[in-house]
Amino acid sequence: MIRLWHVAQSRSFRVLWFLEEISAEYDLVACSFFDRSLRDAAHLARSPAGRVPAIEIDGLPMHESGAILLYLAERLAPQLRIAEGAPARAAFLQGLHYAETLGAHLANLTQHHIVLRDDWMRSPTVMRLEARRLENALRAIGPDWVAGQFSVADIAIGYAVCMAQRFVPLPQTTARYADMVLERPAFQRAMQKDGPAQIYTRDFYAPPEG
Template sequence: MMRLHHVPGSRSFRVLWLLEELGLRAEILRYSLTDGSLRSAAFRATSPAGRVPALDIDGQVIFESAAIVQYLTEREGRLAPLPGTSERGAFLSWIGFAETQANIVQSLNLQHIFLRPAEARSVPLMRLETRRLEMTMKGLEAHLQGRETLLSDFSAADCMLGFNLDAVFRFVRPDAYPSLLAYRNRMAARPAWRRAASLDGESGIYSREFYELPDG
């Protein structure tokens, strides 16, 4: 019996999508970023940082999306190169990279959307984080030239990274990143992604297609 602690549109989508790719079912327990439900004592006993995703598997809870992805792929023996094989290092590198990029997105989400009052926001920090995001995108654009997936085949590293890309293109325009945009569209067209999207729930994080850097 699996139970996924989930916020619609958040990093727990990575796990929702991977479960669909693996043909596994979990009960979905939904929370919100803004209603205090992640701050409850009960949830913090589940996930020490009060973050999603967390996955309860027969009473054992695993938190951190990268840990969940490694655990599930090892348990199922699918969608990740095995330890000791040639692409294992690349697999681990890209799941770490995906989280580096997601942390930049999270900072931009705070600066553009969540911080109140507006005077608490910092335009220099927004600029810096946008440049750091662009650097990750340039690295991906170079890597994805002529490739369909991060590794030689689709893997759970694509679930880690592919989730980020809806948010990424809300802060950086896609013009200089044709391979990354095509990759994002390929990932979003996967049947398992579409099934996960129908289970996800209403996100409500983004109200705009694109967030311009403010003047200043």
């Protein structure tokens, strides 16, 4: 039995997408950032930081999306990982963790554009700087799958690329990579199950001029 606690447009989408890739049976528990459900004792026992994803796999709790992806691939879908000792193993691991580099820039941009609601709270300098950093970091992505074949590294990176489009124009090779992501039937199914927008209500958040 797999149960996933999920917030629309968040990193838990990575795990949702993976579960659709392998046609898994799972329970999806829709959560919200705008009530106290992620701070109650039961959820904090699953995810000490009070975040998503949180998942239970046959009673085993996990709460970090990169670790969840790798664990589930090892256990349920070895075709979605690159095995130890394989020539593409280094590229696979680097891609899986490079998603967190992109995620750090996305988190800062989301914080400034969306979470900090009043203009006086925001730093236009940080917003412009993070947008440039994100655009530069994206140049390393594409046009092919991270390790030469689709894997959970692409689920991690692909989610970040899709979110990045809300803040910066994609470099040409990254845009081709994004097209491959969007064409995957499992990605499309996961988007249908993602739920109503909770975080990003606009298609694009431009950095302030300056």
